[in-house]
Amino acid sequence: xxxxxxxxxxxxxxxxxxxxxxxxxxxxxxxxxxxxxxxxxxxxxxxxxxxxxxxxxxxxxxxxxxxxxxxxxxxxxxxxxxxxxxxxxxxxxxxxxxxxxxxxxxxxxxxxxxxxxxxxxxxxxxxxxxxxxxxxxxxxxxxxxxxxxxxxxxxxxxxxxxxxxxxxxxxxxxxxxxxxxxxxxxxxxxxxxxxxxxxxxxxxxxxxxxxxxxxxxxxxxxxxxxxxxxxxxxxxxxxxxxxxxxxxxxxxxxxxxxxxxxxxxxxxxxxxxxxxxxxxxxxxxxxxxxxxxxxxxxxxxxxxxxxxxxxxxxxxxxxxxxxxxxxxxxxxxxxxxxxxxxxxxxxxxxxxxxxxxxxxxxxxxxxxxxxxxxxxxxxxxxxxxxxxxxxxxxxxxxxxxxxxxxxxxxxx
Amino acid sequence: xxxxxxxxxxxxxxxxxxxxxxxxxxxxxxxxxxxxxxxxxxxxxxxxxxxxxxxxxxxxxxxxxxxxxxxxxxxxxxxxxxxxxxxxxxxxxxxxxxxxxxxxxxxxxxxxxxxxxxxxxxxxxxxxxxxxxxxxxxxxxxxxxxxxxxxxxxxxxxxxxxxxxxxxxxxxxxxxxxxxxxxxxxxxxxxxxxxxxxxxxxxxxxxxxxxxxxxxxxxxxxxxxxxxxxxxxxxxxxxxxxxxxxxxxxxxxxxxxxxxxxxxxxxxxxxxxxxxxxxxx
Numbered sequence: 292x293x294x295x296x297x298x299x300x301x302x303x304x305x306x307x308x309x310x311x312x313x314x315x316x317x318x319x320x321x322x323x324x325x326x327x328x329x330x331x332x333x334x335x336x337x338x339x340x341x342x343x344x345x346x347x348x349x350x351x352x353x354x355x356x357x358x359x360x361x362x363x364x365x366x367x368x369x370x371x372x373x374x375x376x377x378x379x380x381x382x383x384x385x386x387x388x389x390x391x392x393x394x395x396x397x398x399x400x401x402x403x404x405x406x407x408x409x410x411x412x413x414x415x416x417x418x419x420x421x422x423x424x425x426x427x428x429x430x431x432x433x434x435x436x437x438x439x440x441x442x443x444x445x446x447x448x449x450x451x452x453x454x455x456x457x458x459x460x461x462x463x464x465x466x467x468x469x470x471x472x473x474x475x476x477x478x479x480x481x482x483x484x485x486x487x488x489x490x491x492x493x494x495x496x497x498x499x500x501x502x503x504x505x506x507x508x509x510x511x512x513x514x515x516x517x518x519x520x521x522x523x524x525x526x527x528x529x530x531x532x533x534x535x536x537x538x539x540x541x542x543x544x545x546x547x548x549x550x551x552x553x554x555x556x557x558x559x560x561x562x563x564x565x566x567x568x569x570x571x572x573x574x575x576x577x578x579x580x581x582x583x584x585x586x587x588x589x590x591x592x593x594x595x596x597x598x599x600x601x602x603x604x605x606x607x608x609x610x611x612x613x614x615x616x617x618x619x620x621x622x623x624x625x626x627x628x629x630x631x632x633x634x635x636x637x638x639x640x641x642x643x644x645x646x647x648x649x650x651x652x653x654x655x656x657x658x659x660x661x662x663x664x665x666x667x668x669x670x671x672x673x674x675x676x677x678x679x680x681x682x683x684x685x686x687x688x689x690x691x692x693x694x695x696x697x698x699x700x701x702x703x
Numbered sequence: 704x705x706x707x708x709x710x711x712x713x714x715x716x717x718x719x720x721x722x723x724x725x726x727x728x729x730x731x732x733x734x735x736x737x738x739x740x741x742x743x744x745x746x747x748x749x750x751x752x753x754x755x756x757x758x759x760x761x762x763x764x765x766x767x768x769x770x771x772x773x774x775x776x777x778x779x780x781x782x783x784x785x786x787x788x789x790x791x792x793x794x795x796x797x798x799x800x801x802x803x804x805x806x807x808x809x810x811x812x813x814x815x816x817x818x819x820x821x822x823x824x825x826x827x828x829x830x831x832x833x834x835x836x837x838x839x840x841x842x843x844x845x846x847x848x849x850x851x852x853x854x855x856x857x858x859x860x861x862x863x864x865x866x867x868x869x870x871x872x873x874x875x876x877x878x879x880x881x882x883x884x885x886x887x888x889x890x891x892x893x894x895x896x897x898x899x900x901x902x903x904x905x906x907x908x909x910x911x912x913x914x915x916x917x918x919x920x921x922x923x924x925x926x927x928x929x930x931x932x933x934x935x936x937x938x939x940x941x942x943x944x945x946x947x948x949x950x951x952x953x954x955x956x957x958x959x960x961x962x963x964x965x966x967x968x969x970x971x972x973x974x975x976x977x978x979x980x981x982x983x984x
Contacts, residue, residue, distance in 0.1 A: 333802070335910050337810040378810075472954065502955035506914035508905040511705040512949030512957070531812040535906050539814065543821050543832035564814060 319631050323370045324360060326621070327396030329386035329411065331403050334378025339558065339610050343403045343426055345603050346614025347371055353588050353615075360622050362629055369618065376402055380410035387414040396420070397633055400617055403610070405429030405447070405478045412440050421637045423620050425613040428577075430481045433657030440658040441640050443616045443649065445665050447478050448485030450575040451526055453667050454552035455489040457684050458524045461695055466494035470522035470548075472501040472513045472537075474529035482528045482554060498522055503529050508536050514546050524550045531559040534574075542568035542700075549696030552667070557608050562670050562678035570672045571697040575665050578609040578649050579682050581690045582666065588619060589648040616649035669693060708835040710942020712900055714935045715842040716915055717922035718849065719893035721934050724923060726866040726886045727782050732793040733773075734919055735912030736800035737891050741766050741898025742907035743808055749815035749902075756817060758899030759841050763892035770891025774884045782883055797912065804909035815902045838900035845896050849889070850931060862886055921961070925968055 319325070328347065331340030348371075354360065355368045372394055376383035383402055390396045391414065399415050401408050401424020408427025412435075415422040421439045428447040432440065458467045471486055473479040483500075490497055498520055501513045510527075517525055525548040527537040534555045541551070542565070556562075556574030580592040589595040595615070599607040620643055625631070628639035644653045650663035666688055672678040681691035720734050731737075744765055745758025777796060781789045819833035853859035864872040865882045873879050897915075901907060922941060926933030941961060948960035 334805065335810050335908075337805065339810075475955065501953055504955070504958050506911070506958070508911070509705075509709065510954070512946050513954055515705075515950060532906055532908065532911075535812055535814055539906075540832075543834070544830045545821055545823070559812065565816070 319367065322359075322365070322367050324367045324398070324625065324631070325394075325396055326369065326371045326398050326400050327374075327387075327390035327394060328371055328400040329374045329376040329383045329390065329402050329407070331378040331407065332373075332375040334376075336378040336403050336407075339426070339608075340378070340403045342608050342610040343614045344373065345599070346425070346607070346611035347400060347618060349599055349602060349611070350588070350615035350618035354618060354622055357588060360625050362625050362631065367625075369622075371400065372396060376407060378404075378407070380407055383407045384410040384414055387411040391415070391418045391420055397631070398422075398621065398636065400614075400621075401425055401427055401442070405432065405481075406476075408432060408440075409477070412437055415439055419633055419637075421624075421633060421640055423617045423640065425617040426610060428481070429477045430484065431477065433655070433659040437658055439637055441620070441643070441654050442659050443620055443652055443663075444577050444613050444660060445663055446659045447481035448488065449665050450482045450485060450554055451528070451552050451665075452485045452489035453665055453684055454526065454550065454573055454575070455486060455493060455495060455524065457667070457693065458550050459493040459495060461693075462523065466490075466496060467523035468520075469495055469497045469524045469526060470499035470513075470517050470520065471497060471526040472499070472503055472510060472529070472533075473527075474503045474505060474533055476505060476530075479528040479530070479533075479554075486526055503533065508532055510536055510540055511544065514540055514544050517548065518544065518546055522548060524548070524552060526552045528554040531555050534559040534561060535564060538565045538569045538572065545700040547697070547699045551697065556668075556670070557680065558610070562672070562680065566678060567672050567676055567703075569670045570678065570703075571694055572670050573667050573683070573693075574670070574680065576609050576668055576680075577663075577665065578612045579666050579668055579680065579688075580607075581682055582650065582688050584646055584648055584650050586619065586645075586647045589615065591648050595648050612649050616647045616652065619647045619649075620645070620652055704829060704831055705835070706943035706946035707939050708831075708839045708942070709946070710939035711839040711842045711935070712897060712904070713915075713918050713922060713942060714938025715846055715893060715900075716897045717919035717926070717934050717938055718846055718931065719890035719897075720919045721923045721926070721931065722849075722862075722893075723886055723890045726862055727778075727789075727883055728786060729778065729782065729789040729793065730786065730920070731890070732790060732916055733797040733800055733912070734793075734890075734894060735915030735917075736797050736804070737766060737770070737894035737912075738898040738901060738915045739907050739909065739912045740769065740800065740804060741895030742902035743804065743898070744895065745899035745902045746813050746815045746907065754817070755815035755899065755903050756837065758815070758902065759896050762895035762899040763845075764895075766895030766898075767888040767892040770888040770894075771884050773891070774887040778887055779880065779883065797916070801909050801912065808909060810909060812906050812908045813902075814906045817903045819903075832904070834904050838904050841896065841900060845893065846935060849893070858882070858885055921965055925965065 330344050351369045359366045359368045374386040376386055399420050399422040403426045405427040408424050416437050416439050423441045425443050428444050430446050430448045473483040499516050534553050552573040554575050561569040580596040582592050585591045624639040628635040652660050653662040655661045666682050667684040668680040669683045670678050671681050683689050683693040723729055741762045744762040745755045748758050749755040781792045817834045822831040861877045861882050865879050869879050922938045925937040945961050949957040
């Protein structure tokens with residue numbers, strides 16, 4: 292009996308091994324360039340994981356239908372192998388390993404979130420696989436000296452310093468008093484570091500500096516402090532939950548601050564879930580459809596927005612837009628390298644300097660995109676209660692004028 | 704004030720846990736997930752244009768049957784077993800619920816807006832969100848209702864009898880199987896109420912159940928088993944302590960300080976107990 296079991300296990304192991312080796316394919320098969328991606332299709336990042344995947348797919352279809360990628364006089368089409376990383380960093384690292392060593396993928400696209408990108412980056416680095424990622428903004432990704440990691444998005448520490456600078460500017464160049472509350476995770480803490488830098492640069496003072504535990508969905512105590520000390524700017528970053536909780540409790544407690552700056556407003560669908568209560572909130576965003584960047588494939592933000600909505604049935608959040616941009620970067624790099632040699636493609640990626648509908652892309656030595664500023668939009672509602680996000684800063688891209696200071700609750 | 708209102712809500716969840724623990728000797732790790740599921744029921748009512756406050760009525764009814772279902776499928780197999788096995792089983796249910804909710808409702812953080820305003824006291828220096836007051840009042844109503852029900856009704860008496868001595872109750876003609884199922888159902892219903900209230904006052908998300916389990920577990924431990932008024936008091940006490948710790952020490956110490964308090968209470972208890980033990984010697 293025992294021997295029979297062992298034989299069965301052995302045979303099935305070999306069968307499994309054979310079956311995987313039959314499926315595995317090399318980087319470029321026929322006229323296809325195969326990219327690999329581990330994406331959160333289930334688990335807590337699944338909504339944003341799906342945005343990421345839709346963004347990738349949108350760009351693949353578009354590039355393929357517009358002539359594909361030309362390398363060495365031949366035309367290639369993009370193809371992506373996806374695996375579900377279950378929003379789990381360990382699983383993401385395993386899948387990256389699998390994509391590279393079993394599926395023989397030689398070029399990778401990033402996962403969703405800084406945490407998962409952090410888990411995958413050491414693997415792609417070890418194998419020298421170039422990875423263009425669109426959803427990991429944590430500063431620590433770009434200080435480790437990774438050579439094969441490229442991010443099309445602005446790093447986390449730049450998310451909200453535009454807000455501080457705007458506040459200082461409106462204050463006649465004098466420093467402002469800042470209250471801040473950040474969740475204790477890598478991303479939000481990076482945003483916090485950015486604020487600390489901006490405060491130092493502008494001579495502003497931080498008067499409340501709260502760290503929100505991950506499991507917390509109550510910030511009444513922080514807001515009570517804010518009411519007591521009356522800062523000029525209140526900064527909150529705690530992913531979707533933080534944004535929703537902040538708006539709800541600010542409205543409930545009638546906290547009056549001249550400026551409220553946040554992250555993750557569009558992911559939280561603030562204006563939809565909170566309606567008028569979210570009015571005047573300032574939100575950091577990587578991209579907004581009204582920005583006037585242009586490219587050949589998607590034309591501009593408005594067209595991208597319309598095409599994406601037609602294809603997937605919802606308006607693209609910036610997570611989708613930046614994911615699409617990642618493929619444009621890859622296409623550009625392949626064509627300039629004119630080769631599928633990983634080193635050459637890496638060097639071509641490092642030399643990227645292009646404009647896409649999503650923004651300008653040029654990588655710093657650390658791999659982060661330094662030529663695309665963050666934008667701030669403000670939630671503005673009309674009298675019927677319909678709310679919209681309007682870009683208000685930086686001034687170059689503004690489509691509406693910033694309303695500052697926020698009207699007091701008693702006057703709304 | 705926020706602390707008291709928050710504490711009352713937590714006490715309601717802890718009530719259910721204490722009941723179950725006392726009667727069935729089961730520590731339900733899935734408690735928080737039942738709460739979140741209850742919250743989703745209210746949220747969906749809100750989505751379909753029904754005021755989420757009705758959730759406090761609909762949600763417990765639905766959750767009662769969900770509770771009975773879970774009991775019939777899983778819990779009745781572990782109820783007389785080791786505590787460890789029931790923890791494992793409910794932990795499994797917890798994971799299953801999390802994934803199912805994530806699959807069914809998506810991973811977005813959602814909330815239901817009650818549209819209740821804010822009550823201002825002392826010239827605007829104290830603001831009380833009406834939704835929190837509503838949550839506290841409803842929690843108290845349900846808690847009192849439960850106590851009365853346990854004292855007066857036939858099932859309530861049967862439940863108490865089973866809690867005291869299941870075997871004796873069985874011999875005296877109490878259908879303990881039925882009592883267990885009802886207890887689990889009542890607990891789930893309480894979670895449903897709490898969940899509906901949480902979707903009105905805070906936010907809900909498929910993975911946010913565990914903090915509620917831990918919190919209610921803590922409240923029950925501090926209060927001691929079978930001590931229902933104690934549960935209410937310790938719930939409020941912890942709520943107030945939490946808000947104060949947050950205000951004075953800073954938010955990052957909020958949860959840490961609560962756990963520190965828990966450790967202190969347990970040490971103090973042990974100390975007291977060991978004194979008694981010496982006496983016995």
